[in-house]
Amino acid sequence: VCSPEYWVRHVREAVRFADGVRALEAQGVSRFVEVGPDGVLTAMARECLTAEEPSAPVLVPVLRKDRPETRVLTTALAELHVHGVPVDWERLFAGRDARRVELPTYAFQRERYWLEALTSFASDVTAVGLIPPTHPLLGAAVELPDADGFLFT
The missing domain is CATH 3.90.25 (UDP-galactose 4-epimerase; domain 1)
Known part of the structure; x- marks a missing residue:
């Protein structure tokens, strides 16, 4: 080889x-x-x-x-x-x-782990890792990690 x-x-x-x-x-x-x-x-x-x-x-x-x-x-x-x-x-x-x-090894009991929403992301979808759409009817696009495609919102 x-x-x-x-x-x-x-x-x-x-x-x-x-x-x-x-x-x-x-x-x-x-x-x-x-x-x-x-x-x-x-x-x-x-x-x-x-x-x-x-x-x-x-x-x-x-x-x-x-x-x-x-x-x-x-x-x-x-x-x-x-x-x-x-x-x-x-x-x-x-x-x-x-x-x-470190991640918990048990269910998230009585703990909130969600990120707080920031209003500045409302107009800039790229700030949260999304792809801006190229069509006015779409809000954003997310590349699928395990396939050759996208998820549109």
Whole structure:
């Protein structure tokens, strides 16, 4: 995989993609990470898998066209993390102003954790992480974290 000859052959000849994905699956691989300019192979790999439970394998693209690299990478790592892949978050965020936040391990009994609404956000939806709409009938748009789409309000 590391030799120049391999990559020349890979570019010039037919690639046995489905066979490769199925061979990995047969060896027990269930977490797939696509490292490339966009997530085009993720859907193709999903079609190649033969697992009877479609939720069992996890396929994650690391880069997405026209999306911020840092956000997509962090989202990909988070998705892998929730599916049991160990992620060294401290190392990832070293030197940044990130910190762990303690969350309750029980129901929010008699405690209010909602953020107070600020009136300044009423006209600027980007201040709360929303995307301003491009149509007068829409209030705002939210990019779906686990799909290629948006939720419009």
